[in-house]
Amino acid sequence: MLIKKATDIPSSEITPKNLYLNRRKFLAGAATAGVAAATGLALREMVSPSITALAGNKIDGIQKSPFSTTETITPYNDVTNYNNYYEFSTDKDGPAKLAKKFRTRPWKVKIDGQVQKKQELDVDTIIKMATAEERIYRHRCVEGWSIVVPWVGFSLNELIKRANPTSKAKFVEFTTIYDPGQMPGQTGSVLNWPYVEGLRMDEAMHPLALLCFGMYGEDLPNQDGAPIRIVVPWKYGFKSAKAIVRVRFTEKQPLNTWNISAPQEYGFYSNVNPNVDHPRWSQAKERRLGEFYKRPTLMFNGYGDQVANLYTGMDLRKNF
Amino acid sequence: MPRWLKPVIFLACLAPVASLVWKGLHAGLGANPIEKITHSTGDCTLTFLLITLSVSPLRKLTRQYWLISLRRMFGLFAFFYGTLHLTTYVWLDKFFDVHEMLVDIAKRRFITAGMTAFVLMIPLALTSTKWSIRKLGGKRWQALHRLIYFSGAAGVIHYIWLVKADLKKPLEYASVLGVLILYRVIAGIASRGPQAPKASTSEGLRKVAQD
Numbered sequence: 001m002l003i004k005k006a007t008d009i010p011s012s013e014i015t016p017k018n019l020y021l022n023r024r025k026f027l028a029g030a031a032t033a034g035v036a037a038a039t040g041l042a043l044r045e046m047v048s049p050s051i052t053a054l055a056g057n058k059i060d061g062i063q064k065s066p067f068s069t070t071e072t073i074t075p076y077n078d079v080t081n082y083n084n085y086y087e088f089s090t091d092k093d094g095p096a097k098l099a100k101k102f103r104t105r106p107w108k109v110k111i112d113g114q115v116q117k118k119q120e121l122d123v124d125t126i127i128k129m130a131t132a133e134e135r136i137y138r139h140r141c142v143e144g145w146s147i148v149v150p151w152v153g154f155s156l157n158e159l160i161k162r163a164n165p166t167s168k169a170k171f172v173e174f175t176t177i178y179d180p181g182q183m184p185g186q187t188g189s190v191l192n193w194p195y196v197e198g199l200r201m202d203e204a205m206h207p208l209a210l211l212c213f214g215m216y217g218e219d220l221p222n223q224d225g226a227p228i229r230i231v232v233p234w235k236y237g238f239k240s241a242k243a244i245v246r247v248r249f250t251e252k253q254p255l256n257t258w259n260i261s262a263p264q265e266y267g268f269y270s271n272v273n274p275n276v277d278h279p280r281w282s283q284a285k286e287r288r289l290g291e292f293y294k295r296p297t298l299m300f301n302g303y304g305d306q307v308a309n310l311y312t313g314m315d316l317r318k319n320f
Numbered sequence: 321m322p323r324w325l326k327p328v329i330f331l332a333c334l335a336p337v338a339s340l341v342w343k344g345l346h347a348g349l350g351a352n353p354i355e356k357i358t359h360s361t362g363d364c365t366l367t368f369l370l371i372t373l374s375v376s377p378l379r380k381l382t383r384q385y386w387l388i389s390l391r392r393m394f395g396l397f398a399f400f401y402g403t404l405h406l407t408t409y410v411w412l413d414k415f416f417d418v419h420e421m422l423v424d425i426a427k428r429r430f431i432t433a434g435m436t437a438f439v440l441m442i443p444l445a446l447t448s449t450k451w452s453i454r455k456l457g458g459k460r461w462q463a464l465h466r467l468i469y470f471s472g473a474a475g476v477i478h479y480i481w482l483v484k485a486d487l488k489k490p491l492e493y494a495s496v497l498g499v500l501i502l503y504r505v506i507a508g509i510a511s512r513g514p515q516a517p518k519a520s521t522s523e524g525l526r527k528v529a530q531d
Contacts, residue, residue, distance in 0.1 A: 082351035090486035093350060143484070145352060190486045261485055280428055280481065289351050293415065 056218035059132055059152055067208060068136035069302075074147040076216050078289050083223045084141065085242060086191055087176065087183040099222035102182055104243075107227050113248035114169035123227045127213050129162060130154040134217070135210055135231070140272045140301045142236035146286045151231050152214030157205045159247070165201075169249035172204045173197070174230060174241040191257050197241040198254030198268065199232065200310075208233060208306055234303040236270045267320040271311070272301035276320050321386040329390060333397045336364045337404065354412045361405035366479065366493050368398035369472045373500045377507075392448050395468070399445040402438050409434075430481035437474035440467045472497050 085095040107123040132152050140146040160172065178194035180186040186193045203209060210231040213220055220226040225242025232239045238258050248254075258266035265279050274284045274297040285294040300307050311319075340360055343349050349356045372394040379387040414421050424431045444465055446452070453461045476497055479490035 078351035086485070090488075092352070145355070280430055282424075282428075287352070287354065292354075292412075294413075 056214075056221060058218055059214045061132065062152055062214075062217060063131055063133045065133040065135050068134065068150075069138060069148060071136075071138065071148045072290075073136060073150055074289050079147055079149055079215070080221050080223060082147075082289065084143075084237065085185075085223055085225075087185045087193070087195065087243075088223070089185055090190060095223035096221075098184055102222040102226070104222065104227035107245075109228065109244060110246045111163045111248075112246070113173070113250050114166045115249055116164040116166060119163075123213075126159060126211070126228065130158040132214065135212075135233075137210070137231060137233040138301050139231070139233065139237055139240075140286055140297065142238055142266070142270070142278065142283075144281060144283070144286050146288050146297075146301075148288075149231075150216055151210055151212045152217065152220075153210045153212035153231070155207045156209040156211045156230055157207065159211050160204060163247065163249070165249040168251050170201055171250045171253055172199050172201065173246075173248040173250055173254035174199075174244050175246035175248070176241055177243045177245045192260050194245075195241060195257045196254060197230075197239055197256045198250075199230075199239070200253075201249075202310055203232070203307075206307060206310065208303060234271060234300040234307045236272055238266070239270050269311075269316070269319045271307075271316065271320075272297060273299060273316055273320070275299075276317055321389065326390065326393070330393060333368070333393070336360065336401070354408065358405065358408045358413070361401050361408060362479070364401035365398055365405050366472075366475050368394055368401055369468065369475060370493065370496050370500065372398055373468065373472060373497070377500065377503050380507075396445060396448060399441050402441055406438050430478050433474045433481060434478035437471045437478055440471035440474065444468060444471070469501060 081096045082092045083095040084092070085099070088095040088098040105123070108120045109123060109126060110118075110120050112118040131154060133154055134150050134152055136148060136150045138146060139149050165172075174197045176195035177183075178186060180193075199209065210233075211228065212225070212231045213228050215221070215224060220229065225240075228244050229242040230240050230244065239256075253268055256266075256268060258270075259268055272283075277283050283297055286297045287294050298304070340349070340357055344353065344357075372391060375387055375391040375394065379385055410416060410421065414424070425435050426432070444467060447456065447461065447464060456464065476490060476494045479493060480487065483490055
């Protein structure tokens with residue numbers, strides 16, 4: 001494993017705003033060069049007002065982590081205005097608007113299933129269980145785009161150890177809150193609600209698997225999964241369940257929501273794998289938000305050195 | 321039709337692309353501008369295809385027979401936005417990698433459908449001139465231009481096959497297309513039926529002149 005040097009600059013300041021705005025101008029300008037004739041029409045009213053970032057509370061005492069990448073961090077505005085969060089909306093810019101008033105306190109997380117003692121923990125108790133770390137991870141969506149996010153949290157195994165699972169616990173299941181009153185997307189039936197995801201026990205215990213409650217040095221914004229979520233950087237983004245209210249330990253492999261929705265397209269494992277295409281599109285390349293050209297997708301999203309041994313002897317084509 | 325109307329509609333049809341350019345120059349295309357351009361030009365293609373198909377029913381229902389003179393323009397705008405949509409794929413998604421595109425067309429059914437929809441529009445755009453109508457003869461020209469139904473259907477299927485879970489938008493297009501096709505089927509049956517009143521001679525002549 002590579003130990004990367006720590007930086008003293010707060011991550012939210014790494015990419016200056018004007019720099020990425022210029023990049024946008026270049027990008028969009030290039031893309032539309034062929035139809036520049038139409039620019040004569042000044043249609044100011046058609047430009048939607050840009051949404052300002054929600055400034056959250058700063059989290060104190062965040063430690064740097066050797067797991068962080070030194071790749072350029074995706075701007076905060078992109079990560080907070082381009083979300084797949086179907087509980088709010090299937091439009092990428094929908095969650096930022098619709099999650100504004102989402103209540104993240106009080107918040108309880110139920111711990112049950114194959115555990116010594118079932119319990120219900122307050123989210124603020126969980127957050128204080130271990131030292132908060134900044135983990136700058138690559139995040140690859142199954143749709144073929146990626147971002148680099150400075151998450152804040154600690155290894156999921158810190159929670160699992162304290163949950164005292166029994167020897168029968170082979171998997172962990174995570175359930176997102178079901179609250180159609182607050183989550184307009186749940187009033188429709190695009191997916192089976194509530195959203196459920198799962199990991200094999202050894203995956204969940206892996207130090208890279210993150211229990212996350214912040215990003216960019218601040219509390220997690222609502223549209224990014226507040227108050228508490230998981231981040232599994234070597235798997236497609238949908239494995240990283242948001243707004244978790246239940247952690248259940250099971251003997252049998254949990255059924256995850258996307259697998260129920262389209263079993264031939266989304267498996268349980270869903271490890272990032274450039275060699276196994278989604279049935280409808282290639283997974284060989286990805287577009288990093290902010291970049292013009294596509295870049296090759298890396299096996300296990302570049303975390304192969306750390307996690308490949310979890311899957312020795314497994315046919316990853318079958319267990320996609 | 322007032323003289324100024326057609327140029328005004330022409331400019332209005334350019335509004336979507338103008339808006340894209342404007343937003344592009346003012347950082348208004350969001351975190352993934354290329355995706356936004358792709359989706360927006362795709363939506364415009366389907367919208368203009370459906371507008372084109374609405375002209376003749378609308379003309380008959382409202383008896384505003386001059387509407388027909390707008391149909392070619394709408395059809396060509398469908399082709400225009402389709403070309404932009406295809407360009408975003410060829411350029412910004414595949415970066416002119418011919419091999420990768422051929423694999424895509426063969427392997428990915430939503431690409432196959434989309435490509436079919438586009439290819440079917442090409443002969444329609446090429447024969448959109450008055451000269452072509454004369455050269456082909458009205459009947460043959462009309463038969464050829466029925467391809468628009470297949471292009472529209474392929475376009476809608478392309479959309480249905482590409483979405484992950486939320487079928488709402490593609491199904492909206494599909495239902496509009498369905499209604500427009502159904503209208504023609506019913507109108508066709510009605511005009512062939514024994515009870516259907518024959519079109520008066522003057523009406524028939526006008527129809528020929530304007531179609």
